[in-house]
Amino acid sequence: MSIIVSERKMIKFLDLEKVNNRYRAEIDERIKKILDKGWYLQGEEDKTFEENFADFCGVKHCIGCANGLDALNLIIRAYGFSRGDEIIVPANTYIASILAISENGCTPVLVEPSIVTYNINPDLIEEKITPRTRAIMVVHLYGQAVQMNKILELAKKYDLKIIEDSAQAHGAYYNGKRTGNLGDASGFSFYPGKNLGCMGDGGCVTTNDDELAKKIRAIANYGSDRKYHHIYKGINSRLDEIQAAVLDVKLKHLDEDNSRRREIAKYYRDNIKNKRIILPEVYDEKAHVWHIFAIRTNNRDDLQKYLETNNIQTNIHYPTPPHKQGAYKEWENLSYPVSEEIHRTELSLPISPVMTDSEVEAVVEATNKWNI
Numbered sequence: 001m002s003i004i005v006s007e008r009k010m011i012k013f014l015d016l017e018k019v020n021n022r023y024r025a026e027i028d029e030r031i032k033k034i035l036d037k038g039w040y041l042q043g044e045e046d047k048t049f050e051e052n053f054a055d056f057c058g059v060k061h062c063i064g065c066a067n068g069l070d071a072l073n074l075i076i077r078a079y080g081f082s083r084g085d086e087i088i089v090p091a092n093t094y095i096a097s098i099l100a101i102s103e104n105g106c107t108p109v110l111v112e113p114s115i116v117t118y119n120i121n122p123d124l125i126e127e128k129i130t131p132r133t134r135a136i137m138v139v140h141l142y143g144q145a146v147q148m149n150k151i152l153e154l155a156k157k158y159d160l161k162i163i164e165d166s167a168q169a170h171g172a173y174y175n176g177k178r179t180g181n182l183g184d185a186s187g188f189s190f191y192p193g194k195n196l197g198c199m200g201d202g203g204c205v206t207t208n209d210d211e212l213a214k215k216i217r218a219i220a221n222y223g224s225d226r227k228y229h230h231i232y233k234g235i236n237s238r239l240d241e242i243q244a245a246v247l248d249v250k251l252k253h254l255d256e257d258n259s260r261r262r263e264i265a266k267y268y269r270d271n272i273k274n275k276r277i278i279l280p281e282v283y284d285e286k287a288h289v290w291h292i293f294a295i296r297t298n299n300r301d302d303l304q305k306y307l308e309t310n311n312i313q314t315n316i317h318y319p320t321p322p323h324k325q326g327a328y329k330e331w332e333n334l335s336y337p338v339s340e341e342i343h344r345t346e347l348s349l350p351i352s353p354v355m356t357d358s359e360v361e362a363v364v365e366a367t368n369k370w371n372i
């Protein structure tokens with residue numbers, strides 16, 4: 001193992017402090033206003049952010065909630081899907097997508113991803129549709145919008161809802177439309193490390209469906225359509241004023257941040273030249289917002305250790321597929337070889353809007369010198 005630039009500072013996988021400090025003054029000002037006013041939930045800040053994020057996605061409604069898992073859960077609940085209903089979902093996703101289905105008593109039906117896009121393989125969906133199928137959940141994994149054309153046709157043909165998990169893909173486009181506007185309803189997460197992240201937990205649902213929006217807003221607030229009037233057995237899942245204000249400040253810079261991510265991704269893709277490494281592919285530059293820059297190699301653990309020695313932090317998204325997790329012991333004998341292959345070989349290189357050119361170059365240099 002060679003150590004290339006030992007005197008260089010650690011290149012962080014994601015320097016969140018630096019990400020948020022760019023807007024520190026404006027965020028301080030907005031939070032101060034909230035504290036001065038003394039109104040903490042479901043106030044002006046929520047309303048403003050919801051309107052601005054709906055505009056950004058090009059949809060009619062945005063409903064803030066507590067986190068991304070709740071957003072997906074709220075959509076499934078509002079549709080009334082429950083025990084006996086099946087929802088199709090990619091086998092390789094962050095487990096939250098699948099947990100939201102289980103939480104409602106529905107059966108997650110796993111479909112293998114494409115080894116090229118890492119998103120659900122549209123050609124393998126139809127064979128999994130049964131009379132009990134109610135919805136297809138697409139996950140725009142790593143920040144790349146799913147190619148929706150075939151999936152939209154299937155949904156029409158079999159009368160299925162399309163639920164988007166957009167937790168990794170704020171701002172990505174498919175055919176001129178943003179994620180959050182590609183299906184019937186979409187869940188977003190504003191977990192701090194996402195492309196649009198707050199300073200704690202947060203999430204939202206976007207949709208063009210007026211009835212669904214009304215129902216989700218009520219369910220997320222104890223099933224209440226007006227104060228002390230409860231029409232659903234709801235939950236408590238709200239986006240607070242401070243998080244909404246932080247998100248509203250950062251939303252203005254999201255396209256710019258995503259452009260910088262694209263620039264870094266392009267530099268990586270043009271300059272990483274190591275025969276042992278498979279680089280990610282894109283079908284359209286605007287389709288990807290590079291939440292994760294996922295490379296693959298047969299010697300993933302070795303590469304990760306080597307980069308660590310060279311002061312470069314990486315991550316694995318994800319080490320264990322959902323069907324091999326203890327939470328889903330009932331699936332332990334199932335086999336999803338494509339998903340398993342991705343989990344075995346994936347490594348995420350640092351990518352963020354605050355990485356400097358010299359940091360990006362250093363990652364390329366080290367990666368190209370990796371020799372096992």
Ligand SMILES: *Cc1c(COP(=O)(O)O)cnc(C)c1O
Binds near residue numbers: 165167189191
């Ligand atoms: C982050 C994430 C979620 C969950 O979001 P939380 O806000 O952490 O609950 C769901 N799906 C995917 C694909 C994610 O990356």
